[in-house]
Amino acid sequence: MVPERKRHLITSAIPYINGIKHLGNLVGSQLPADLYARYLRARGHEVMFICATDEHGTPAELAAAKAGKPVAEYCAEMHAVQAELARGFRLSFDHFGRSSSARNHALTQYFARTLGEQELISEVAESQVFSVDDNRFLPDRYIEGTCPNCGYERARGDQCENCTKQLDPTDLINPRSAISGSTRLEVRETRHLYLRQRSLKPEIAAWIDSKTDWPVLTTSIARKWLNDGDGLQDRGITRDLAWGVPAQFDGAPWQGMEGKVFYVWFDAPIEYISATAEWADATGQDDAAWQRWWRVDKGAGDVTYTEFMGKDNVPFHTLSFPATIIGANRAGGAEWKLVDYIKSFNYLNYDGGQFSTSQGRGVFMDQALSILPADYWRWWLLSHAPESADSEFTWENFQQSVNKDLADVLGNFVSRITKFCRGKFGEAVPAGGEYGPQELALIAAVAEGVASYENMMDAMSIRRAAQDLRALWVLGNEYLQSAAPWTVFKTDPTRAAAQTRLSLNLVRLYAVLSEPFIPDAAASMLAGMQTTNRDWPEDVPAALAALAPGHAFTTPEVLFRKITDEEREDWQKRFSGIRS
Numbered sequence: 330m331v332p333e334r335k336r337h338l339i340t341s342a343i344p345y346i347n348g349i350k351h352l353g354n355l356v357g358s359q360l361p362a363d364l365y366a367r368y369l370r371a372r373g374h375e376v377m378f379i380c381a382t383d384e385h386g387t388p389a390e391l392a393a394a395k396a397g398k399p400v401a402e403y404c405a406e407m408h409a410v411q412a413e414l415a416r417g418f419r420l421s422f423d424h425f426g427r428s429s430s431a432r433n434h435a436l437t438q439y440f441a442r443t444l445g446e447q448e449l450i451s452e453v454a455e456s457q458v459f460s461v462d463d464n465r466f467l468p469d470r471y472i473e474g475t476c477p478n479c480g481y482e483r484a485r486g487d488q489c490e491n492c493t494k495q496l497d498p499t500d501l502i503n504p505r506s507a508i509s510g511s512t513r514l515e516v517r518e519t520r521h522l523y524l525r526q527r528s529l530k531p532e533i534a535a536w537i538d539s540k541t542d543w544p545v546l547t548t549s550i551a552r553k554w555l556n557d558g559d560g561l562q563d564r565g566i567t568r569d570l571a572w573g574v575p576a577q578f579d580g581a582p583w584q585g586m587e588g589k590v591f592y593v594w595f596d597a598p599i600e601y602i603s604a605t606a607e608w609a610d611a612t613g614q615d616d617a618a619w620q621r622w623w624r625v626d627k628g629a630g631d632v633t634y635t636e637f638m639g640k641d642n643v644p645f646h647t648l649s650f651p652a653t654i655i656g657a658n659r660a661g662g663a664e665w666k667l668v669d670y671i672k673s674f675n676y677l678n679y680d681g682g683q684f685s686t687s688q689g690r691g692v693f694m695d696q697a698l699s700i701l702p703a704d705y706w707r708w709w710l711l712s713h714a715p716e717s718a719d720s721e722f723t724w725e726n727f728q729q730s731v732n733k734d735l736a737d738v739l740g741n742f743v744s745r746i747t748k749f750c751r752g753k754f755g756e757a758v759p760a761g762g763e764y765g766p767q768e769l770a771l772i773a774a775v776a777e778g779v780a781s782y783e784n785m786m787d788a789m790s791i792r793r794a795a796q797d798l799r800a801l802w803v804l805g806n807e808y809l810q811s812a813a814p815w816t817v818f819k820t821d822p823t824r825a826a827a828q829t830r831l832s833l834n835l836v837r838l839y840a841v842l843s844e845p846f847i848p849d850a851a852a853s854m855l856a857g858m859q860t861t862n863r864d865w866p867e868d869v870p871a872a873l874a875a876l877a878p879g880h881a882f883t884t885p886e887v888l889f890r891k892i893t894d895e896e897r898e899d900w901q902k903r904f905s906g907i908r909s
């Protein structure tokens with residue numbers, strides 16, 4: 330039974346540009362999205378998997394200033410760094426875009442204009458700190474001064490780093506510009522654009538209510554923001570910055586927004602769409618190629634759209650971005666795709682505390698790849714994904730999981746059967762012999778296990794899918810242990826040949842099933858089996874006969890090495906504190 334080929338659009342929350350992400354960030358969106366994309370492709374579906382870097386906003390400007398570089402140059406460099414790390418972790422994006430792209434500028438302005446024409450954007454007057462010497466309004470973080478709480482002299486206008494107290498710029502003693510150090514600051518009136526989310530609330534609420542299959546983590550966060558306190562509020566969508574999508578542009582239904590850009594949370598989700606357009610551009614295709622993923626009126630009616638993100642991103646994806654889409658769709662003429670399913674994650678903690686980017690605590694993507702290949706991390710992170718609750722990375726657990734699951738179970742199976750076959754039959758699938766009750770029971774158990782694994786993967790139940798996959802590996806190991814072809818060979822070599830043939834076919838099957846979790850090991854296993862047959866086992870008995878008698882193979886190198894106690898202790902020390 331080959332399932333119907335369907336179209337799946339998958340997006341991962343886009344990582345912010347200012348620095349390398351830690352493993353908690355990775356498992357909160359990009360990695361599970363990759364797992365799902367790989368699985369759906371393996372099942373024969375048409376997949377568009379999109380991610381990008383989120384490049385606008387104050388933190389990017391500040392990080393660039395700290396690095397002594399123009400912000401555009403800084404972002405281009407950091408995008409290249411993040412893209413390289415994504416390749417290192419085998420994240421199989423169809424496109425890894427940039428929210429600073431020309432496509433995103435154009436689409437962000439298009440959505441803003443369309444919302445404005447629907448009277449869903451209002452202008453609101455606000456008082457804000459203006460730096461006379463810098464000749465600009467200052468965002469809160471651009472104002473520094475002495476903390477009224479602890480006396481720290483470099484507290485920021487939004488928060489004191491030293492005592493963590495939340496501040497308003499006007500709380501600071503001796504406030505000054507973080508850009509020039511100037512103290513000539515004044516409070517002036519300025520106007521900002523607001524997205525009128527309150528007027529879209531009934532439509533957003535009805536849409537959330539229709540999503541009865543969504544995880545409670547997702548809908549509970551959305552409902553909290555919709556209903557708690559005064560309920561969903563209008564949201565400011567402009568900022569006084571130079572770096573971003575200009576809020577004043579040709580055809581804008583407002584005046585006087587010069588010097589302002591759209592708030593990063595307005596343009597970042599639009600980048601999902603823009604990055605798909607960037608993909609079409611990069612592959613030499615026309616607009617129809619990306620619009621068939623995003624425009625219901627241009628063929629996206631049969632697309633299933635799934636978003637992956639950490640729980641902190643849920644409000645923007647259940648309320649703000651849908652408000653943009655629902656509001657724009659009111660204009661008629663274009664019907665943009667709303668998300669069909671949101672898979673959200675809790676947090677991954679690190680060894681008794683939290684991952685911390687500012688303190689450099691935990692393992693960061695570049696460090697991880699410098700000590701072990703991607704598959705080791707992928708397996709641990711996905712099999713411990715923080716789905717129903719926060720989860721915790723410990724070095725003991727990581728060592729145990731890698732050594733047991735990957736080395737002792739999967740790696741051992743592959744190594745044992747290929748080496749045995751090479752020694753007794755040579756490096757080709759042996760002929761002869763019939764399957765007995767034990768083999769037929771194994772085939773039935775594998776078929777059952779595959780069905781369960783598919784159900785878990787279809788449901789994006791990632792930890793349980795990992796358990797099912799591991800259970801399939803265990804079946805092979807246990808079979809080999811009890812069938813013991815090395816003993817049978819002494820008295821009944823023909824029967825040992827049948828046992829070996831089935832086991833070698835299991836190696837190929839494991840490669841296909843495991844590919845979404847551990848793509849490099851899967852590739853090594855297929856290369857060892859000298860086959861390009863990556864067909865999903867829609868029919869398990871047939872799949873276990875794919876490698877015919879006489880099919881040549883090469884005994885693979887060790888798939889997974891074990892982590893020693895010395896390494897574990899060394900790494901635990903190395904990653905406990907300040908990132909060097």
Ligand SMILES: [Zn+2]
Binds near residue numbers: 476478479490492
């Ligand atoms: Zn303080």
